[in-house]
Amino acid sequence: MVKLPEKNKYGFYEIRMESIGGMGANIAGKIIAEAGVFSLGLNAISFSSYGSEKRGTPVKSFIRFSETDDEIRVNSAVENPHMLVIFHENLKKTLAVLAGFKKGNTVILNTDKSPSEARDYLEIPSGKVVCVDAIRIASEEKTKLNVVMMGAISRVSGFLTPEVLIEAMKETFGKKYPKLMEGNIKGFKRGYEALKIQEFTDDGKYKEVAYEVLERDVGYDNQPMGGVILQIGNTAMKDLSTSREAKIPVFLPEKCIHCGLCESTCPDYCFVFEEEVVDGKQKVINKGINYQYCKGCMRCVSVCPVDAIVEGAERDYNVDDMTVTLTMDHRINPGVINE
Ligand code: SF4
Ligand code: SF4
Incomplete structure (x- = not known):
């Protein structure tokens, strides 16, 4: 022994x-x-x-x-x-x-x-x-x-x-x-x-x-109204960044053929598509990922047919700079519940 x-x-x-x-x-x-x-x-x-x-x-x-x-x-x-x-x-x-x-x-x-x-x-x-x-x-x-x-x-x-x-x-x-x-x-x-x-x-x-x-500093007599968890990583705050396991999907726009497979696969609707006129034609273009909602499941990486999304170590990137949001921003302001 x-x-x-x-x-x-x-x-x-x-x-x-x-x-x-x-x-x-x-x-x-x-x-x-x-x-x-x-x-x-x-x-x-x-x-x-x-x-x-x-x-x-x-x-x-x-x-x-x-x-x-x-x-x-x-x-x-x-x-x-x-x-x-x-x-x-x-x-x-x-x-x-x-x-x-x-x-x-x-x-x-x-x-x-x-x-x-x-x-x-x-x-x-x-x-x-x-x-x-x-x-x-x-x-x-x-x-x-x-x-x-x-x-x-x-x-x-x-x-x-x-x-x-x-x-x-x-x-x-x-x-x-x-x-x-x-x-x-x-x-x-x-x-x-x-x-x-x-x-x-x-x-x-x-x-x-x-x-x-x-x-144990929050108990039955001092917990927030409605039992809301006042930290990121929960649906009330709509910020899933702490759910990621140190890996993120990295979007490579130059490779993207805008097929929409990632959008239909992502469980959290993280992709932002917008209409644009390209070469005189109206097209729906993949603009990138809103990392506020991304939990890093990597389903988008596995479905992309042209490797336009790859796995990366989160610490190598600044996700705040990479985050793409809708032109008309429908987000609830992080930190404000039920505006
Ligand atoms: S699955 Fe890949 S090619 Fe298709 S829209 Fe998404 S990133 Fe672009
Ligand atoms: S990793 Fe998962 S949650 Fe994040 S964008 Fe891809 S499919 Fe959506």
Whole structure:
């Protein structure tokens, strides 16, 4: 049996993954916990909090390990993780992802930022900051982001060895999707290797944030009228940008033949078509995408017959500049409900 590198007063080593439905944090949690139990002789549990259980909504996934002498009888959320893993940096815009994080612990962030930039972005008081450009690695290896993040978790944990996690991955994915295993293993190994790591001491720049206060500050006696969620990423505000999994469709107008397939496929009516006179003829022209409504499902990319829409990493683009709206702007002003 391996020894855990750190334990809280109950004898647990705990991991919390902050993610978005569809990024695979839940399945990653199950694989990691199974590897701990079946290959490392540890006790482990893994479970997730899904919210509305919709692809694109925030998910918290928890893993709790103990050595065999300490039984795990707790099924509550991991509030003070030894390792906090953030699958999507934009989650910070709407959630207190760092709530409960204790000084000196470890954060892994999917980002192209440096550890120092990530520390300032997340306001981490102190500890080990690990950055991995998981979305880029996953795109290049044609695999899922979660396997890259598992590679990073393996290296940073020090006890979840690559061998046992790859074996557990094969158990889970290998039989059902054998053709995908090569890309999965490559993505995992690159996630293991391509880490930028820096330790920060407590210089007083940022403070710890209590888990309870931020998670429970709206209750039955002070919630907004009508139960409206006053954050982006909901239909009331008509802004789905936080639903995107760090990828966007990129429109290449020079290739477009204006067939309209993307428009009829898009579930959120993101495309803007306008009538124009071209060469003396009245035509309906695809002007581009309104990213305010785009949840990044990539259906438009798969249906376009001429590759006029391609997948891109959101961080490489300024979607505000790229957004096209109707000439007659019918949008509800973001931030104003029921004008
Ligand atoms: S499916 Fe492609 S070619 Fe057709 S209108 Fe959309 S972007 Fe243009
Ligand atoms: S990815 Fe394409 S199909 Fe999906 S919501 Fe965005 S524009 Fe529409």
